[in-house]
Amino acid sequence: MIAAERNEKLKLIKTDFYDGLIADLMNAKAYSLSQIIQSEKAREKFGDDVKDDLISMEIFAHQLKMDEFRAVWKELIGEEEPKYELT
Numbered sequence: 001m002i003a004a005e006r007n008e009k010l011k012l013i014k015t016d017f018y019d020g021l022i023a024d025l026m027n028a029k030a031y032s033l034s035q036i037i038q039s040e041k042a043r044e045k046f047g048d049d050v051k052d053d054l055i056s057m058e059i060f061a062h063q064l065k066m067d068e069f070r071a072v073w074k075e076l077i078g079e080e081e082p083k084y085e086l087t
Contacts (some may be wrong), residue, residue: 015046022055031062050076 018041025034038056053076060069 011046014044015041018044018046026055026058029062031059035059035063 018037022034022037022041025031025037034055038052038059041052053072057069057072057076060066060072
């Protein structure tokens with residue numbers, strides 16, 4: 001197996017692991033732990049994904065962290081230029 005293929009598969013496994021762990025923690029209403037895992041996933045730099053931003057907003061909303069919620073909201077929707085093209 002070529003190194004690039006191996007790295008891509010490892011990245012996919014890590015992404016799936018983080019996503020599954022965050023989903024399980026959210027189902028258990030462990031929002032503080034979900035936030036920690038979400039920030040660890042962001043530090044891994046898997047790339048921008050609107051799903052991750054929406055999960056972050058959900059975590060912040062459940063914890064009533066409105067400043068953090070607004071920061072992600074402004075990044076997504078943006079007052080000037082949205083992060084993603086919304087259709």
